[in-house]
Amino acid sequence: MTPLSLKAINFLWLPILPLITIALAAIVVLLVGVRVDDEESEGLGWLTIALLGVAAVFALGMIGQTGVAFAGSIAIDSYSAYFEIVILIATMVTVLMSLDYVAERRIAGAEYYSLVLFAALGMMLMATAGDLIIIFLGLETMSLSVYVLAGLARQDPRSTEASLKYFLLGAFSTGFLLYGIALIYGATGTISLGPIHAALTGDMMSNPLLLLGLGLMLIGFGFKVAAVPFHMWTPDVYEGAPTPITAFMAVGVKLAAFAGFLRVFLVNLAPVSAEWTWALWALAALTMTVGNLVALVQTNIKRMLAYSAIAHAGYLLVGMAAAGPQAGSAILYYLLGYAFTNLGAFAVVVALEGRGETSDMISNYRGLARREPWLAAALALCLLSLTGVPPLAGFVGKFYIFNAALNQGFVGLVIIAVLNSVMSAYYYFSVIVAIYMEEGGVQVAHMGARPALVAAIALSVVAMILIGVYPEPYINAASNAFHSALGAGVVRAASLQP
Amino acid sequence: MAAGLLTALIFLPLLGAIFILLQREPRAIWNSAFVFSLLPLALSFYLFAAFDPHQGGYQFVEQYNWIPDFGISYHLGLDGISLFLVLLTTILISLSLLYSGGGDIEERPREFCFFVLVLETGLLGALLAVDLFLFYAFWEVMLIPMYFMIGIWGHGRKIYAAIKFVLFTMFGSILMLVAIIYLVLAAREHLGRLSFDLPLLYQVPLTHTEARWLFAAFALAFAIKVPMWPLHTWLPDAHTEAPTAGSVILAGVMLKMGTYGFLRFAIPLFPEVALDAVPLFMALAVVGIIYGALVAMVQPDLKRLVAYSSVSHLGFVMLGIFALDPQGVEGAIYQMLNHGISTGGLFLLVGMLYMRRHTREISEFGGLWKSVPVYAGIFMVVMLSSIGLPGLNGFVGEFLILLGAFLRLKLAVVFAVSGLILGALYMLWTYERVMFGPITKAVNETIRDLTPREVAVMAPVLALMLFMGFYPKPLLSRMEPSVITMLARVHVAQARMDSEWRHSQLARTTDVTASPATPHALDSATRVAAADK
Amino acid sequence: MIPLTYMLSLSAAIFAIGVLGVIIRRNVLVMFMSIELMLNAVNLTFIALSSRLGSMDGQVIVFFVMTVAAAEAAVGLAIIISVFRGRDTLHADELTLLKW
Amino acid sequence: MPLWLFAFLAALAIVSALGVIFQRNPVHCLLSLVVTLLTIAVLFIGEDAVVVGFLQAIVYGGAIMVLFLFVIWLLNLPVESGPAGHLALKLFGSLAAATLLAELFIFLVPPHLQVKYSGHPPGYGSMENLATTLFANYLVAFEVTSVLLLAAVVGAVALARRGGAGPRPATSRGAAPR
């Protein structure tokens, strides 16, 4: 073993500049925050948004590069950039919709925003990870922050309960994930993704230890993306957590989880894809079906959206099962559209929770179209996109994924998927029914007073429509990102051959 | 030819819809909506005039890249098959807007006009799309506004009806989406690239099983939309609960989307399977004809009755389509228009009655002729057109359909003609119960006759009925070339199948002479020859 | 040297025991302890493997895992405390405000 | 390490682990957990992971467990009152866990256990070696852990500190008609 020499480490600070920015941002927000009273945390929020913006700008710089840094623990490629940017934007929107919410409920602003930033950092780490340990640490950073965020509305017992459940099950599944990492380490002798990819040749591909590790990691990721049967936490946590955090979980956490999931399985475990596609096939079918079935009978919109999120995880898993470059791109694109759609929907939910009182019952949405036509329209559009009605983002995403799956010959799975999306139409549309075709419901605090929230909604909806109506650039971005990841995977493999 | 016409046609209504969102005052909303529906109407008439009746292919074509990665392009085209449905759409939309403005829709006029115009965009888009993806997009788009129209301005179990409508249609169409993607992927081997362009996909060679399944998926989607028995049960509910304008558009145009789909996609894409399926579909069509008529006969609710009559009429259309010969198909297209006009007219009339009496129960009426003679007279004409009285539009279509079907499958026609009888039976019976006899309910003595506005709504309908009854040539001549081109594919397939059959015969027995072509081959061949000259 | 199978089987056993504990113990705190058991079982696996593979990575990972465990402990116990404050119970089957 | 010692430690570890999940009193659970951890630490050292072994003993056996203890005393938890109608759960849970264990065992028996053995490089497990690996290959990870700990602290404080998080009346769920 050579003595420690910094030569051995290829320092590339620039690629991790976004990460560094966010880390520092979290600390800055914390330090500034301790002087700010909980009622005036808006300023803090704007500061957060600004810093996120800066990070996003840095992230743009990573597009087009390929390679690894820090002895292969950080992957430098458009894939990372793509996810970092999307995650940062999603976080921005989350903060946007949090501004009034946090202040109104006198939630500790400093901790709130810095934890959001820490979570974002964890997510980005998962996206840029070059080895399993970074993925693990990123996951933990994200999770720990989100555990806390979910419980930050401390006066609300449901919030703390959600946080507890999330924490327990999260830690529980961390055990499985870690076990999986350990076994893969045992089988391949490394935890660096590139070498693992390189090692997957010959009889290694059927090494039982590898397969077991693979399975256990599948379980671990399955938990994070809320795949049935590892989904039980989702509805409870989504319901209990403060709504902006719910949005953050539904979007950010899912983005990050899939970022890692894809990076590990679709990119670096691709050679052994035969060993996991069918498991994912089953998971996908189960996830879609259960998610939609239960969503069908929900009365609380946050819970309903939680199950819908599960269902969408199912659609994404269809793509995973398809396991190919096209599938990867499809998933990346789908996640983009999905992110904005869900952010929009949750933003409307936040808006309806108004000052103080919550109103997550779908029945409270009755007659919304009369009182707040634009709000209603926004929610309706988001729901339609979730249903997969053209020309909104949701439709193109589904189309892309089904395309990929059929390309791999998964006709049965695709048929299950489309039947599911018919089923999903039922509950999405019944919300629209409440909004447009029924009377009653609750009065909403006037939106004019909450520009940030309006901005969040408008941004999401416009983005959603745009991504759907003219998908070309985004599809390109997605496929470039994924291919660069593949390329990087190969590059790393090559560069680290003994 | 002037490019951008079709785009303008499609998106003018959308423009109008957006424009309407900025209006506040109801009058202004109705007027601007009507005006914005007149623009596409005028445009479509221009297209009708400028249409080259000697050309079978697409005209006024526009094509731009949309999603090159998937070979998806924004490809529009107009041919003799879509031309008239476009006309029908624009006409009926204008009429229903004109009608709805007259007091039928009191609340939330802005949203109403918005949805109607968006719906028009969807319909026109679906009719003009030559790219499968584009078609599917519009196909789904037109679903949503109709859902809102039924759900918001409907009556009775409106929400049940709306959801049922959406789920039924989506169920079919989403499977079609799978089929579309599959087809495109299968085409890639042949074309060397992904492409959703219909003309290209026409030449994709498929294994028979593939073709079967794909055809099934397409057919299911369209059959639900048509609707063919036994997939029709969404229709009575939707039609009955929808607001008048909704029923008019639904019956007048939307159902045609199904039949149009068969003509444009299901059959030309998979001609062999279509030929195999002829007996099945003709059987279903005939069942639909008789079943629809019989069930309509015993409906206590006027709108429901008309709805079931649609099932019967669309049965005729399907019969003509699957005749797969010029007479049948042209008759079918013609019958689509007729049904659009006559059934649209009937729904308008029922709506007018409903506006006055707030009931559609037949038993609530009787002896209306005395109190509303003009209404009764118009109703009489529309009814006669709907039962296909010679001299009115209905007859031309029905006769051509029967002729075409007769050339293809005599037995089917033998049963189908009973539809003529039953049609007369239930329609006249209804008319008798509503218009004839003494006035039983006092309220019916005082209801007022049609307002000038309503007469203005009905006048074009009647005019069309007479014109199309006595001078169908300008229409038929325009659809002829396109129909022939469409059928050419079928005849080719027919010939191929016959030769295969002959070879199988040859393989089985040495006696070659004992394997004549099937009669279809003969007459289709002769007809093609005749058509070519 | 101890056969690898023994080591790994031992850790597997401890892991399973941890899993079982999570499922059968109603007390949230004890559930958390069981989770710690699981983590330690995994650590054992890492150590065993790394010494067989002769690479230090395993040990480093264990080092990280311990840190993470510590962090988790901090957060987890904080959560538990705040829950207990609100509901003054730590029994999983009594913390069911959120369901269905 | 001799096999008998391993056998002893293993038995001890398992017994104490079982103790964790079968004892009523949280404090006893905690104590048996500590025993397990220390046993494992010893096993670490036996596997030439001296540094990690001591860390295990200190960090776990020391810090974390003390933390637990504080909490237990802070909340002065009662002794868990018996299995309240959880028999089904206990039964099936045990079955499932047993199945999992069985499955794992099958994976871990020699024919399936394929690991590339290689001798220990000089100074394996030494502090220097550990440090080198840590700072050469896992620098980012190391930094991340620092952030992670910071986040954890922030989170813990945010949750534990009194006051704040203003009025948010708990809604009665299921109030609205379905």
Add this chain to the structure above:
Amino acid sequence: MTVDFPALALILLFPAVGVVFNLFWGSRAGRGAVNFVGPAVIFAAFFVATWAFAKILMMPAGGALAVRLWPWIVAGSFHVDIALRLDALSGVMVMVVTGVGALIHLYSIGYMAHDEDFARYFAYMNLFALSMLILVLADNLLLMFVGWEGVGLCSYLLISFWYTNPQFAYNGRKAFVVNRIGDAGFVLGILTLTAALGYHGVWTLEFTGLQQHADLIGPAVATTAGVLLFFGATGKSAQIPLYVWLPDAMVGPTPVSALIHAATMVTAGVYMIARLHFLFLMGPDAMNLIATIGALTAIFAATIAIVQPDIKRVLAYSTISQLGYMFLAVGCGAFATGIFHLMTHAFFKSLLFLCAGSVIHALGGEQDMNKMGALRKKIPITYWTMLIATLAITAVPPFSGFFSKDLILEAAFTSGHGWLWFLGVVTAGLTSFYMFRLIFMTFFGESRVADEKLPHVHESPPIMTIPLVALAILATVGGWVGLPDGVLWGNAFARFLAPVLGTYRGLFEFSPAVLSGLASMASAAGILLAYVCYLRMPGLPMIVAWKAKAVYDLLLQKYYVDQLYDLVVTRPLFFISSRVLNRAIDSFMIDGTVNGTALAVETSGELARRSETGNVQHYAFVYLFGAVGIVAYYLYLVMR
């Protein structure tokens, strides 16, 4: 040779103008205008028709006038124009339609004098004339079908003219639907023809075209098509089995009965068969069927007629019976004869109806003959004209009916249908019996008129009586154009039509004198019997009826055919529709499946939802379950 003659269009144009005027401005323009326009347009059409007919007469034999208005249905190679053709056959028809039609329009002025719906009435009447003329002038089968259904529609409208009476409305619908049943057959016939020719690449429905390609059709197709078309005819011309609507049609205004249900529309079937004689000649089976049906209908209807109390019903059944004669004629191949009888029948039967109308008019709407009697003094003109008509229908020389009926029976005999001839002769007897029964019960004996009505009994105004007289003259001399061969100018009528219809040749020669003698004897017997029963000993019918009650009721109830149809067709149809299709299949089976699926989905969703207990340990357990599953899957992978 065919001459282009655009003026033919005028014959259609005039009535069309009348329709439009009466429909839109009639009620506003007032009674005077309508009373002028309504009949005037028909007279105008009549004059144009006469002009055209004159031209035909001028032309050498086989000449025809034609005008091609515009192409109508053109699809693939199928092609039909809207074109008119006037040859000898259609000429005769047009003359009858416009001539008789004009007179009846005139008569209607008086008849409708007290009805406020006169405008609608004349609109319908003109529309009818229009449709009938289209039917007659059409130069192709499809356009003929337009008129064919058009007249059906008008008959529907006019039968239910007094729509406030539900019974009338019902009868109108019955007429239309029954006609539609026939028309379905008609359409099938057209299709069979088109297809048969189409397979040979010939696409025409023009009569000339059909005739010239007849050889392509072949006997089998000819028979099929013939039978189907004839089925259409049985609907329109009220033959067995579809005659049931005609008696009920009598509820319409009497002039309607005269024009539509006696003179013109109901004869359309005969005209159609004559038009397509070349087709039928190729299918002898079809011909025999027609002849048989004709003869049976003739006697069947006649037997019913002898007991009916309602004056118009008697005439209705007599019409059916006479139509039977016509079909007998054409069925035997004597097409010209059929048309001849059609013409004469048009004269005397419409006259009979108008007279009946006049009687009814005089009695203020009374139609039951048991409430009449001894009217000949009160309404002399009506009496005399009606008597003439009766003599004509009972084939008393030299009245018109004599010549036509004789020829029919002769044809029936010489074409080898001995039995049918016999039925014809018997029918002749029955005819004269029930007709004179009518005369005697109405105009002779002692008055049974209700006392309060008696004073008001009066002769109809001249506007009504003039047409009577005119028709009486026609009914007298109308037959003289078809004298027996050798007498004076012989059968000029047949000679005139020969180029179109060919000439009838019997299988064998037989002295006409003998046949007509037998027929005349039958008629005479009938008259005598009637005289005995209804003047000599008026009690007799009662006794007979009482003695043979069964038979009497059978006849009075028209052999219970209506009841039979109701039982066999109508009721089952409604039962199936409402119970089986609507309830069982539509609501229960199909919709049940749909809603059932929805319910199943929702229920399973509810169940899955309940698994979310809120207890985190259950969640962990489910998680573990999944974990075990996945590990098991990989175990399987390893083991395999």
